[in-house]
Amino acid sequence: MKLNIAVLAGDGIGPEVTAEAVKVLKTVAKHGGHEFTFTDALIGGVAITAEGTPLPQKTIDVALAADAVLLGAVGDNKFNALTPDKRPEAGLLAIRQHLGGFANLRPCTAFNALSENSPLRPEVTKNVDILFVRELLGGLYFGKPRAWNKETGEAHNTMVYTKPEVERCAHIGFQLAQKRRGKLTQVDKANVLECSQLWRATVDEIAPQYPDVKVEHQLVDSMAIHLMNRPRDFDVVLTENLFGDILSDESGVITGSLGMLPSATIGGKVNLYEPVHGSAPDIAGQGKANPLGAILTAAMVLRHSGNLEEEALAIEKAVNEVLAAGHRTGDIAGQGKSANVTTSEMGDLVNTALVSALNRSESLHAV
Numbered sequence: 001m002k003l004n005i006a007v008l009a010g011d012g013i014g015p016e017v018t019a020e021a022v023k024v025l026k027t028v029a030k031h032g033g034h035e036f037t038f039t040d041a042l043i044g045g046v047a048i049t050a051e052g053t054p055l056p057q058k059t060i061d062v063a064l065a066a067d068a069v070l071l072g073a074v075g076d077n078k079f080n081a082l083t084p085d086k087r088p089e090a091g092l093l094a095i096r097q098h099l100g101g102f103a104n105l106r107p108c109t110a111f112n113a114l115s116e117n118s119p120l121r122p123e124v125t126k127n128v129d130i131l132f133v134r135e136l137l138g139g140l141y142f143g144k145p146r147a148w149n150k151e152t153g154e155a156h157n158t159m160v161y162t163k164p165e166v167e168r169c170a171h172i173g174f175q176l177a178q179k180r181r182g183k184l185t186q187v188d189k190a191n192v193l194e195c196s197q198l199w200r201a202t203v204d205e206i207a208p209q210y211p212d213v214k215v216e217h218q219l220v221d222s223m224a225i226h227l228m229n230r231p232r233d234f235d236v237v238l239t240e241n242l243f244g245d246i247l248s249d250e251s252g253v254i255t256g257s258l259g260m261l262p263s264a265t266i267g268g269k270v271n272l273y274e275p276v277h278g279s280a281p282d283i284a285g286q287g288k289a290n291p292l293g294a295i296l297t298a299a300m301v302l303r304h305s306g307n308l309e310e311e312a313l314a315i316e317k318a319v320n321e322v323l324a325a326g327h328r329t330g331d332i333a334g335q336g337k338s339a340n341v342t343t344s345e346m347g348d349l350v351n352t353a354l355v356s357a358l359n360r361s362e363s364l365h366a367v
């Protein structure tokens with residue numbers, strides 16, 4: 001199979017973790033005789049420095065011409081004084097708009113080998129398997145008007161959702177719930193916000209089309225605690241843009257680290273794949289970053305853009321094996337313990353385990 005992948009590595013640890021994701025994709029291509037091509041393009045702070053804009057037209061062209069876009073992370077403290085529309089993050093929001101994907105799938109899968117690394121007790125996190133469906137193109141992020149008037153000292157952002165925007169995302173949530181454990185938790189703030197009331201009413205209106213899916217509604221504030229107390233109770237969690245941003249980061253506590261979380265954004269012209277974490281300027285350039293979120297993101301590329309489910313599973317198995325063997329970057333080393341591998345060593349270990357996993361699945365086919 002041919003897959004033309006645009007690689008937007010970005011800032012901070014973005015290039016470090018993306019290199020490891022590309023490494024495993026190349027292994028899958030070589031092993032299966034697939035033709036994966038990788039085209040690099042600039043985004044974020046590195047694009048501001050080189051081209052004066054966080055999203056150059058060249059990058060948009062490369063991304064739109066690709067079968068999948070793999071993004072590392074954007075954000076650099078040296079641009080913190082810029083207004084939101086000029087910052088590296090503006091490039092990320094703009095590429096999301098250009099690609100048009102509105103459903104951001106953020107799985108939170110607890111690897112049991114890491115159960116001692118979460119501050120939550122192992123009996124709470126064991127076998128957690130949640131899929132956040134975060135709406136990605138609406139809400140406070142893009143609503144107008146928005147401004148900060150420094151003279152009057154007033155700033156405002158606008159949360160806007162239309163019924164079709166909610167419907168299209170809700171259908172994805174329901175369809176995914178049907179393929180999983182049949183439960184959909186819709187998260188909102190319907191006790192205060194009209195947008196949330198629209199979400200709740202729209203989900204209830206659609207629900208009869210999916211009689212095999214059990215729907216529940218949760219307010220986002222109490223959801224934040226339910227997620228920590230009883231994460232196993234959740235299957236698909238459907239929510240709007242900002243709530244999804246916050247809850248998915250919170251779910252990093254369950255997996256032991258934000259550095260473990262992958263994502264895929266579907267529904268647009270070209271799917272966009274990015275780990276959930278940011279550019280982590282505090283550890284950038286030191287070989288300390290955990291590449292597993294990016295590597296698991298590569299598995300999502302294969303699953304959602306390559307229809308290569310078996311290969312995606314092989315990557316996930318390889319990650320599991322490497323963790324079970326005790327290999328740890330600092331973020332998953334456990335309290336008071338240090339890393340025993342660097343970013344690229346972790347990538348190499350997964351790669352080696354992946355080759356064995358792929359060979360094993362081949363021998364199964366031969367039987």
Ligand SMILES: NC(=O)c1ccc[n+]([C@@H]2O[C@H](COP(=O)([O-])OP(=O)(O)OC[C@H]3O[C@@H](n4cnc5c(N)ncnc54)[C@H](O)[C@@H]3O)[C@@H](O)[C@H]2O)c1
Pocket residue numbers: 013017072073074075076077089092258259260274275276277278279280281282283288289290291293331
């Ligand atoms: N998708 C993206 O590009 C994205 C996502 C989130 C934040 N950001 C940007 O990143 C910058 C830093 O933001 P932040 O510090 O709030 O969030 P962050 O996700 O970059 O980091 C939060 C904490 O988690 C740690 N961490 C994150 N990923 C890790 C990994 N793979 N391995 C080990 N540790 C990891 C960091 O060291 C830091 O202590 C900001 O400019 C922000 O806007 C970008």
Ligand SMILES: CC(C)[C@H](C(=O)O)[C@@H](O)C(=O)O
Pocket residue numbers: 089092093245276278
């Ligand atoms: C950097 C920022 C714009 C982005 C978001 O809020 O969507 C990030 O936090 C994420 O989760 O991908």
Ligand SMILES: [Mg+2]
Pocket residue numbers: 245246249276
């Ligand atoms: Mg975020």
